[in-house]
Amino acid sequence: MSKPTDLVQGTLDLLILKVVALEPMHGWAIAHRIRQISSNVLQVGESALYPALHKLEQQGWIEAEWKMSENNRRAKYYRLTRAGSKAMAKEADQWERLSAAISLIVRGA
C-alpha cells in the first residue's frame, strides 16, 4: 500500500500542530477544525489523520490524555509540547519558503 507522499505528510503534520497549538483537541475536532478554517477545501480522513497523530505522539511533539468531551463521552485529547512548538515554528518556516518558491514558478513561467 502506498504511503502518503512526503510533501502531503509533512503538511498534514504542520496543520495538526497549528490547530492543536491553539487549544487541546481530540482527533475528530482537529479534522473538523481544519475543514472549517479551509472552507471545506482540506478534508482530512481518519485514515490519514490518526496515523499522523500517533506518529507525532511517538516523536514527542504532542501529548495525549483521555478526558470527558463535550457530549459526555471519553475522548483522547492531544496537546502541543514544548518540543512540538519549536518543531512547529521550524516546519512553518520551511512551508513558507517552499510555497513561496512554488508560487514563483507556477505564476512566473
Add this chain to the structure above:
Amino acid sequence: MSRWLTQFRLRLRSLIRKGRVDRELDEELQYHLEREVEHGMVEGLGPQEARYAALRAMGAITQSKEECRDMRGLNWIENVVRDILYAVRGLRRSPVFSLVVILSLALGIGANTAVYSVMYAVLLRSLPVNDPEHLVQLVSYDSAGDVNNSYSFRHFNEMKAALGNDGEVFATRGQSLARVSIAGQKSESAIVEEVTANYFTGLQVGASDGRVLLPHDDEAGGNPVAVISHTMWQRRFAAGSRAIGTTVKHKDKVYTIVGIAEENFHGVEADKQTNIWIPLTVSLPAYWLASTGSQVMQVMARLKAAANRAQLESAADGAFRRFRAEHFTREPSRHLRFRPAGAGLSSVGLEYRRPLLILMISAAVVLLLCCANVANLLLARQQARRHELAVRLSLGASRGRVFEQVLVEAIVLGMMGAIGGLALAFAGGRLLVGLLPEGRIPISLDLTPDLQVLAFTASVALTAAFAAALVPALRASGTKEVEGLRQDARAMGRLRFGKSLVIGQVAGSLVLLIAAGLMTQTLRNLRLADIGFDRNALVAFEASFPDEVSAERRGAAFRELTQRVGALPGVKGVTYSPESIYARSGWAGLAYVPGEFNPRAEQQVALLRVGPHFFDVLGIRLVQGRVFSAADHQPAVRTVVINQAAARHYFGGRSPIGQRLEIKGDGTAVFEVIGVVRDVKHYGIRDRVCGDRVAYLALSDDRPMGTILASSAIGSGGLLQLVRAEARQMGPTVLIERFRPVEGDVSGMTAKERMVGTLAIVLAGLALVLAVVGLYGVLAYSVGQRRREFGVRLALGAAPSTVLSMVFREALLLVGVALLIGIPGAFAFSRLLRGFVYGIALTDSNTFAMASLTVALVACVAALIPARRAANVDPASALRFE
C-alpha cells in the same frame, strides 16, 4: 533526552500493554465515527444515511489501525512471532522435508558439540576455585620446545623463595592409586594425592567440615594429617558420621583426618578425582626430599592480582637456572615459564590438544557439508513456493519481510536441529571419552552439558541456519511480482549454485577421506610394529599381601606365589619387575665407563630391575654373552645386561662383555656387563627415551617385588581363575590385582591415535554420505532441466547409452573440479597430522589415489538413478513438456 525516554516508554507500552493500546485505538476511532454520524445528522441527513455517509468517509478502518500500530514502532517483534508461528505451520505441512533437514542439521551440530564438550571438559573448564585466572603452572622448555614439568622438592623450595610474597607456590606429586586402611579396617583402594601443605591455601579451596591442610603442617618433619574429598566422605562414611579424627594408614604411615574438602573439588587434574590428600613432607622418604634427582613434583602458583607477572616469571626463571647450574651441569639449558593453569593440570589435555583440534576442524567441515545440503533443500522448497511468494509480494508484503520469513523458517529448523544435535552429542561425547586410554586411574570426565556448551551449540545452530538460508532468502526476496524472468534462466542460476555447493562438498569429503586414510594406516602400523618382546602371550598382575605380613615374610610369600604360578599347566614362564615393561615413564639413571664420567656427554640410561628368567619369558633375544642366571640374582652381585643401543654408545665396535660400567641409580656402583640383548621399546613405539639405551639389573632373590609377568598358552580369563586359586591356597588375604594381558597396556599407549583415527573415519564417512546426497540432488535437478534435450537426442536416434554417458560425464566433471580443489586442500590439512602419522608419509600417493578413486566411484553411484532416468526419457512426452 527526556523525549527519547518518552518515546521509549510509549514503545514499551505498546508492546506490554498491547491489548489495552489496541482497545484505546478502537475507542478513539469509534468516537470519531460517532461524531461523524452526529455531524451528518446535524447537516440534515437521516440517521441511517448519516451512518452510511460516515462509514464511506472513513474508508478502511483496519488499514488505519494497522498504520497507527506501525507508527508505534515495535511491530517487528510481533512480526517475528507471527513468522515463527507461520514457519512452524508450514513445516508441519511438509513433514518429510522438515525431518530430513532437522536430521542433517542434528548430525552436523551434534558432531561439533560432542567434540567441543570433550575439549571443554578436558582443556577449558576452570577449576572450581576463586579467580582461576591467577593460577599458573611452572613448566620448563629447552631450545627444542621440549616441555618438562617435574621438579624435585629442593628445586621447588628455591622457586618458592624466589616468588616470595607475590605468589603462593605449591606442589603436588600427582595422584596415584594406593591401598589405604581406614580406621584400621581392611585395606582398600583409594586415589591419594601427595601435596605440599600450602596446596589448599594456594588454590583457595576451603573445607566443608573441619580444616584443610595448612602451611604449618609442613614444619618440623611434617604433621601426619589428611584431608578427604567430599565425594569420598559421602561414599565411604556412614551418613552423618563425621569422619574427622579417623585414622588412615598409607604405606606404613598413619594419618589423621582433619577435614573434608569443599564439595566439587577433586584435585587439579580435570580428568581424575582425588580421594585423599596427604602432606608429602610426611609421605615421601627423607632422602627423596633431600635429593635433587627425585623429580616427581608438579609445581603451581597462585599469583597475587597486583603482581607483575613478567617480573615474577623472570625471578622464578632465575632461581630455576641457578639451581640447575649448581646441580645439573651436563644438561642443555632450559628456561622456565608460567603456563596458565586455571583449568588445572590435565595431562590428558596437554597430550590431546592437537588431536582434539583436528577433530574440531573435521567436525566443522561436516557441518559445512550439512549446511550446503540444507541450503539446497531450502532453495528447492522456495522454488516450489515461488507462486505463493509472488502473490504475497504483489499484495504488498515488503521484501524485507519475505527475507526475514525465510530466515526465521531456517532458524526454527536450526533450533530443532540443535535439540537433536544435543542428544546426539551427549551420546557421542560418552563414546569419545570411552576411547580415552585408561591408565592406572580411571578417567572420569564430567560431561554434563554446561551453560557454555549449550551456548556453543546454540550459536553453531544459528550460524548454520543463517549460512544455509542466506542464499535462499536472498533469492526469495528477489522474486519478481510478475514472473518476468524466463524460467530457464532461473533454473540455470539455481543449477550453478547447486553445482558449486556440491563441488565444495566433494572436495571437503575428499580431504577428510585422505586424513582418515592416513590415520587408518598409522593405526595399522602401530599395531603391527615390532616392540622387541612377545606381547601376545604375556599377562601381568600385582599381588598384595595383608598388612600383618612382615617384610621378610612378604619376600618369601612373593617367591612362593611366583613358583606356584609358574607350575600351573599352560604357563610357560614367570618373572617379575618393579618397573613397567611398557609404559610412558620409567626409571632412569646415569651410566658411564668408570673414570670416563663426562658431564657434557649423553649418559642417561633407562634402568629396569628384573627377576629371574626375565628375558626368556618376554622373548627378548640375546645377541652376545649371556642373560642372568640364578647366581646373578644373589644379593651383592653386580652384573648388568645392556641393550644394543647402549653397547654401541659406550663401547663402539668393541665387545662389551666383561667390561665395566659405573651406574648411578639408587646409589652408585660398578657393574660388569655380562650380556647384550636386542633393543626393546619399553617406552612406547614413538618415544626415544635416554637415547634408546637400556640397562637391566638383576633383582636380588631376597627382596622380590613388582609386577608379576607370566607367559601362558591359555587365555587370560582361565588363567586368572587358576592364579586366584593358587593365591587363595596361600592365604585368604593374598589378593591378585589388575590382572591384565600386556597387549592391553601396549595398545593403551596408542589410544590417542586410535581415538583420532576412529573419529576421523566416522566423520569422513558422514561427509561422504552428505556429498553423495548433495550430488544426487544436483544431478537429478540437472537431468530434470535437460529432459527436452535428452528427448530430442533420443528422438533423433541416439542410443540410450549415449545419454547415460552424458550424465556420468557431468558427474565426473564435478568430481574432477572437486579434486582440483580438494587435493591441495588435503595437502594442507594433512600437515596438521605431522608428528602423528607413523610409518607413512604425509603425502602418501597411495592414500591420495585411493581416496580420489573412492570419491569418483561414489559419484558414479550417485549418478546412477538420474542417469537411468535420463536414458528412459520418453521423447514424445519430453518434447511436449512445457
